[in-house]
Amino acid sequence: MPVNLSLPDPAELHPVAGVRLGVASAGIRKGGRRDVLVVALDRGSEVAGVFTQNAFCAAPVQICQAHLAAKPEGGIRAWVVNTGCANAGTGEQGLTNARKTVEFLAAELNLQPTQVLPFSTGVILEHLPMDRLLPGIQVACTGLGQANWLEAAQAIMTTDTQPKAFSTRQIINGQQVTITGISKGAGMIRPNMATMLGYVATDAAIERPLLQRLVQQAADESFNAITIDGDTSTNDSFVVAATGAGGLRLRSEQDAGWSEFRQAFIGVCRALAQAIVRDGEGATKFITIQVRQAASREEARQVGYAIAHSPLVKTAFFASDPNLGRILAAIGYSGVPQLDVTRIQVFLNEILVAEHGGRAAAYTESDGQRVMQQSEITVSVNLNRGHHEASVYTCDLSHEYVSINADYRS
Amino acid sequence: MPVNLSLPDPAELHPVAGVRLGVASAGIRKGGRRDVLVVALDRGSEVAGVFTQNAFCAAPVQICQAHLAAKPEGGIRAWVVNTGCANAGTGEQGLTNARKTVEFLAAELNLQPTQVLPFSTGVILEHLPMDRLLPGIQVACTGLGQANWLEAAQAIMTTDTQPKAFSTRQIINGQQVTITGISKGAGMIRPNMATMLGYVATDAAIERPLLQRLVQQAADESFNAITIDGDTSTNDSFVVAATGAGGLRLRSEQDAGWSEFRQAFIGVCRALAQAIVRDGEGATKFITIQVRQAASREEARQVGYAIAHSPLVKTAFFASDPNLGRILAAIGYSGVPQLDVTRIQVFLNEILVAEHGGRAAAYTESDGQRVMQQSEITVSVNLNRGHHEASVYTCDLSHEYVSINADYRS
Numbered sequence: 001m002p003v004n005l006s007l008p009d010p011a012e013l014h015p016v017a018g019v020r021l022g023v024a025s026a027g028i029r030k031g032g033r034r035d036v037l038v039v040a041l042d043r044g045s046e047v048a049g050v051f052t053q054n055a056f057c058a059a060p061v062q063i064c065q066a067h068l069a070a071k072p073e074g075g076i077r078a079w080v081v082n083t084g085c086a087n088a089g090t091g092e093q094g095l096t097n098a099r100k101t102v103e104f105l106a107a108e109l110n111l112q113p114t115q116v117l118p119f120s121t122g123v124i125l126e127h128l129p130m131d132r133l134l135p136g137i138q139v140a141c142t143g144l145g146q147a148n149w150l151e152a153a154q155a156i157m158t159t160d161t162q163p164k165a166f167s168t169r170q171i172i173n174g175q176q177v178t179i180t181g182i183s184k185g186a187g188m189i190r191p192n193m194a195t196m197l198g199y200v201a202t203d204a205a206i207e208r209p210l211l212q213r214l215v216q217q218a219a220d221e222s223f224n225a226i227t228i229d230g231d232t233s234t235n236d237s238f239v240v241a242a243t244g245a246g247g248l249r250l251r252s253e254q255d256a257g258w259s260e261f262r263q264a265f266i267g268v269c270r271a272l273a274q275a276i277v278r279d280g281e282g283a284t285k286f287i288t289i290q291v292r293q294a295a296s297r298e299e300a301r302q303v304g305y306a307i308a309h310s311p312l313v314k315t316a317f318f319a320s321d322p323n324l325g326r327i328l329a330a331i332g333y334s335g336v337p338q339l340d341v342t343r344i345q346v347f348l349n350e351i352l353v354a355e356h357g358g359r360a361a362a363y364t365e366s367d368g369q370r371v372m373q374q375s376e377i378t379v380s381v382n383l384n385r386g387h388h389e390a391s392v393y394t395c396d397l398s399h400e401y402v403s404i405n406a407d408y409r410s
Numbered sequence: 411m412p413v414n415l416s417l418p419d420p421a422e423l424h425p426v427a428g429v430r431l432g433v434a435s436a437g438i439r440k441g442g443r444r445d446v447l448v449v450a451l452d453r454g455s456e457v458a459g460v461f462t463q464n465a466f467c468a469a470p471v472q473i474c475q476a477h478l479a480a481k482p483e484g485g486i487r488a489w490v491v492n493t494g495c496a497n498a499g500t501g502e503q504g505l506t507n508a509r510k511t512v513e514f515l516a517a518e519l520n521l522q523p524t525q526v527l528p529f530s531t532g533v534i535l536e537h538l539p540m541d542r543l544l545p546g547i548q549v550a551c552t553g554l555g556q557a558n559w560l561e562a563a564q565a566i567m568t569t570d571t572q573p574k575a576f577s578t579r580q581i582i583n584g585q586q587v588t589i590t591g592i593s594k595g596a597g598m599i600r601p602n603m604a605t606m607l608g609y610v611a612t613d614a615a616i617e618r619p620l621l622q623r624l625v626q627q628a629a630d631e632s633f634n635a636i637t638i639d640g641d642t643s644t645n646d647s648f649v650v651a652a653t654g655a656g657g658l659r660l661r662s663e664q665d666a667g668w669s670e671f672r673q674a675f676i677g678v679c680r681a682l683a684q685a686i687v688r689d690g691e692g693a694t695k696f697i698t699i700q701v702r703q704a705a706s707r708e709e710a711r712q713v714g715y716a717i718a719h720s721p722l723v724k725t726a727f728f729a730s731d732p733n734l735g736r737i738l739a740a741i742g743y744s745g746v747p748q749l750d751v752t753r754i755q756v757f758l759n760e761i762l763v764a765e766h767g768g769r770a771a772a773y774t775e776s777d778g779q780r781v782m783q784q785s786e787i788t789v790s791v792n793l794n795r796g797h798h799e800a801s802v803y804t805c806d807l808s809h810e811y812v813s814i815n816a817d818y819r820s
Contacts, residue, residue, distance in 0.1 A: 055749040056739055088739070094767075126735075309640070310639075357502075358499050358501030358502075
């Protein structure tokens with residue numbers, strides 16, 4: 001059961017002018033569930049994305065990167081997503097299938113193939129069932145509509161227990177602007193550049209270089225700050241469309257309204273990323289790890305991820321057991337050079353747990369116990385050696401994680 | 411239940427001339443179990459060790475390193491080990507307690523404090539119960555004897571389900587030589603330099619510089635090649651004594667008998683290290699990961715550990731599910747630069763699973779299924795980009811691991 005994650009309310013998922021979505025049940029892996037999503041963007045949209053750094057990156061990721069780099073005449077105008085098969089570890093045949101997929105959708109929508117981005121998620125090392133995928137794309141195209149964001153969020157789910165979608169509508173610089181996004185992912189989550197499928201659209205007009213910088217910044221503060229099991233997927237993709245159908249126009253960081261827009265945009269991305277952790281496989285607790293006063297942001301992230309990836313720390317959270325020495329051990333092996341452990345302070349929510357290389361004098365087991373029983377816990381680590389900080393979001397490690405991943409393909 | 415790990419047969423644990431062992435039940439954490447070990451070495455012994463690289467290294471580890479560096483007159487002559495409390499994350503008070511411990515044992519055995527090495531294992535962030543530990547040491551000293559290796563192996567167990575001890579007696583260069591060792595550790599196992607408590611003694615005479623090189627080489631091929639959960643302990647220690655009470659004398663790598671001795675010695679260390687994995691928390695399978703034709707040994711280890719630490723790979727082994735794309739994903743995110751995935755071959759035992767960036771043409775799911783059901787599995791990865799190799803030993807991730815670590819302190 002997800003940790004404090006509400007089901008999206010369709011009435012609060014604002015359509016984005018210039019974006020139409022359609023879904024289908026193609027039976028890619030299992031029947032009776034939506035598993036194909038087509039997104040069509042109006043002329044004039046700008047698109048930018050960041051993708052997995054995994055060397056075994058999937059065929060569709062390779063095609064996405066090539067099409068974005070090609071800057072096709074008329075721009076990127078459509079995305080197609082399938083679940084059930086990742087089309088990763090599939091060699092030449094995988095690339096051929098991904099190309100056939102975009103050619104098929106391009107023909108349906110009267111576009112050039114390079115104007116289409118393909119995405120896949122699911123089991124690795126298996127080929128796409130083209131005989132079922134292509135008819136599914138055809139069905140999805142017949143149902144394209146602006147109001148289908150919730151259906152889209154459902155269509156990209158794999159082991160997710162609920163759809164993830166967030167939306168905001170605000171007046172910025174006198175113009176109404178809408179930002180709506182969806183995400184999926186519940187295991188194999190340790191994004192490196194981006195996450196396993198996040199899509200955000202806005203009706204603001206944003207020039208491509210600025211949009212690309214925004215995607216990178218937003219990824220760093222959202223999808224690139226979460227981890228469930230430390231496994232970086234072969235298919236991570238985070239893609240953004242700015243349709244320009246609304247009145248807000250942004251060309252540079254100096255433009256009026258930029259900072260409000262940036263904040264609203266990153267807010268939606270962060271909610272989508274945290275939703276992935278809240279719905280993490282087997283998660284019973286949502287853990288925020290804040291590392292402060294580090295010598296660099298990279299070192300803060302290194303400490304944060306060492307704690308977030310420790311199976312011992314994660315099982316202690318699952319057990320609500322304040323076995324906090326495991327956090328010290330993780331900090332100690334994080335690999336930060338010349339770490340003076342006598343300067344480090346560790347807090348559990350507001351409780352000072354450790355300092356001077358040992359247990360804090362005022363700390364009591366019952367204080368720790370009280371915090372550990374909550375479903376939202378913040379671990380703060382003060383390294384006392386600089387002025388940088390970073391946050392990492394993760395969940396606990398439960399029996400359910402093992403069950404889900406021992407059974408995933410069956 | 412440990413994976414293919416027999417109980418040590420006391421008749422096959424050869425005493426090492428010059429080494430006496432004594433144990434006690436001091437009730438450090440729980441009553442009714444042996445939790446203190448004293449090892450006394452005869453005059454003329456040489457001792458060398460390697461220790462955890464964790465920045466939060468325990469107080470006893472700091473004392474060990476200081477005493478070994480001090481090269482005390484008469485050499486190191488005794489060790490004391492307690493379980494139940496790691497004396498890590500204990501600040502100044504922890505160092506004071508470790509010093510009091512060695513002073514007490516030194517007085518009992520009529521030695522200088524610097525001739526004694528202290529070791530602790532158990533819960534982090536708690537102080538040693540000196541009022542119970544010191545009387546326990548006294549009891550252990552009264553029972554010192556050469557035949558107590560099995561009792562010693564029992565006395566250092568924590569979440570281990572069975573004692574770990576191996577021994578060999580051979581004729582090398584015309585001299586009978588004995589090598590006997592014990593180890594413990596079942597969780598928080600990803601040694602970096604050494605493991606959570608391994609002790610090996612031999613009656614060969616080995617000069618200190620040679621012994622130190624041997625310890626390092628042996629650690630690299632045994633304790634430094636295992637992982638259970640990727641958590642590097644605060645207390646890892648691997649210590650070796652060469653008493654010189656036997657006839658074999660070794661001064662340099664050129665001496666007659668050195669290579670046979672080295673091989674026999676590393677064989678005992680490897681058996682002790684692998685026993686830790688076989689008895690890994692919740693382990694149901696023993697997995698060997700061989701990475702070959704790497705550009706460097708470091709890169710081979712990096713790929714091996716990425717696979718060995720992936721919770722998704724480990725749960726697939728637990729489920730006997732040949733979901734082998736998870737192995738490709740782990741190779742892909744291992745961080746090896748410029749990895750050409752089309753050159754990589756992956757084998758499951760003798761079965762070629764993947765090549766040319768995808769599933770091997772002849773591979774069938776039933777072949778994979780057959781291997782995955784075995785209790786000993788070898789994953790071989792051929793990177794095809796160099797001449798270095800490394801092996802990593804690990805186990806699967808089961809429900810039992812979560813249960814053990816969610817309950818550890820209760």
